[in-house]
Amino acid sequence: MNQARHRGGGHRPAHLFRHVVAGPxxxxxIVLVVALVDLHGGAGMIVLPLLAAGPALAATTNGPRGVLCVGLLAAVSGALLGIRHGVPARDLAGVMSALGAVTLASGLAGMLRGRRERVLAAVRSVAEAAQHALLTPVPETVGPFQAAVRYSAAAAEARIGGDLxxxxxxxxxVRVIVGDVRGKGLPAVGTAALVLGVFREAAYDxxxxxxxxxxxxxxxxxxxGPDDFVTAVVAGYPGAGRLEVVNCGxxxxxxxxxxGEVVAVEPVRPAPPLGLRALTDETPGRHELSFADGDQLLLYTDGVTEARDHDRAFYPLAEGLARHLSDEPARTLDALHDELLAHVGGRLHDDAALLLLRKPPAAAEVVHQLTSPRLLLGERAV
Incomplete structure (x- = not known):
């Protein structure tokens, strides 16, 4: 994360320029430039109508008060310039009337834009609350594991999607699920909430x-519905260095x-996604394998492996994992996520989730727990 911030610091002039150009x-x-051009070139009536661009543009960045201030400045500038160049009163009155109409219309547009922005902010806050309720934050340690998760919704404004x-x-x-709901939008979010609710209850029972x-x-x-389904991997660690994995499509x-060897955990037998078992005789099988100290398990959704670059090449997740592997799951996922965004050019076109578990050596686990900030603050570890 520090590296990302450092790279961003090199673009401060460009960021400042964009802020000025797109800001209030x-x-x-624009009003000042038009006035200076008129003063320098003496264009008179040819340039004066361009003053209306000031209040018109102000509607996209300012509220009604800001639009009126820009419109007033444009009107005063237009009147002074028209008088200076001897523009006929009838023509000057036409320009002033046009400036007034544009200013009033822009002020109304700015008021409506501000209202829409307030509604959007309220919707975003609700979406963030829904995300925290649906996808609860993963603590740094769960049972004997270190853990980390990174999630990106393709619809950035929505903050949540169909991955779970x-x-x-x-x-x-310890039990874990990572899945992908067919479809997008609110129906996918509702299905994800259903799956997570049932999983959290059944995992305890x-x-x-x-x-x-x-x-x-x-x-x-x-x-x-008949066409809806959820692909998912459910894994469990009953203890004694043994990992169980159930893969549903x-x-x-x-x-x-x-x-450091990276191996794909293929299912013992192919099984349909959740919700489609009635259409086939196949049932999922439980794959058991050893999970020793120092081993790690990465679960992910297809938004990661199906992410393409400009040449339509898929992101090589296994190679990226081997390249960025570390003893800290959060650092590993930070590097993977940054590389994934760089691979697609900065924006994902599908929801993407990464969840990494690591079983630290016994001595390292004790040290981590003793130095955990939550433990130092007297909080109970998960």
Whole structure:
């Protein structure tokens, strides 16, 4: 993150220029430029109508009061310049009337724009509250794991999308889900909320990870339409260095061994996405594998692996993970996320989620817990 801030500091002049050009100073600048051109060239009536550009543009950056101030400045400048050049009173009155009409119309437009911006700000605050309720922040440590998550919605103004994730510490060990709802918009958000609600409840109730998946499947079968579904990976760590993975039509997680080897965890047998089991005889299988100290598991959505650059090449997630791997999941995901945005040119066209778990060596885990800021403040660790 420090590197990103450092790179941004090199563009301060350009940022200042954009701020001036797109900010409240531009309408005043236009009025002054028109006045200076007229004074220097003596254009008279040819240039005076251009003063209306000041209040017209002010409607995009200022409120009604700012528009009226710019319009007043333009009217005073136009009157003085017209008198200086001996413009006939009838022609000058026409220019003043046009400036007044543009100023009033621009003031009304500025008032409506301000009202829409206030409504949009309220909607954004509701979206942020919904995101925090739906996708609760992942703590730095959950059970025996270090954890981190990075999420980006393709619709930046919405803040939330159809990708989902959850990480809970249960009596049966740490359990995690990462999924992708078919579709976008509010229906996808509603389905994601349904899946997460059922998962969080079933993860605490069901000793068997497959039973957790069955609970989600039954709920979706009752509530989804015939063409709706959710791809998901559900994983659990019951303890004793053993990891369980159930894949329902989702991209395979990436397992990173302590030595740095990156391996895709393919499902033991193909299974349909959640919500489509009734259409096929296939049922998901539970894949069990060892998960030792120093190992890491990356779960993600297809918005990451299907992200393309200008040459239509997919983002190589496995290579990127191996390149940016570290002992701190948050730092690893920061580097991956920055590289992903650079790969697509700065904007994702699909929701993207990354969730990384790392099982630190026992000694490192004790040190991390003892030095945790939450523990130092007397808070209880998750």
């Amino acid at each position: 100073a531009l309408p005043l600048l 994730y959850a990480l809970v510490n249960t009596p049966y060990g 069901e000793p068997d990870l497959l039973a957790v998946v069955d609970r989600i499947e039954r709920s979706l079968a009752r509530n989804l 989702h991209a395979p997680p990436l397992l990173v061994r302590a030595a």
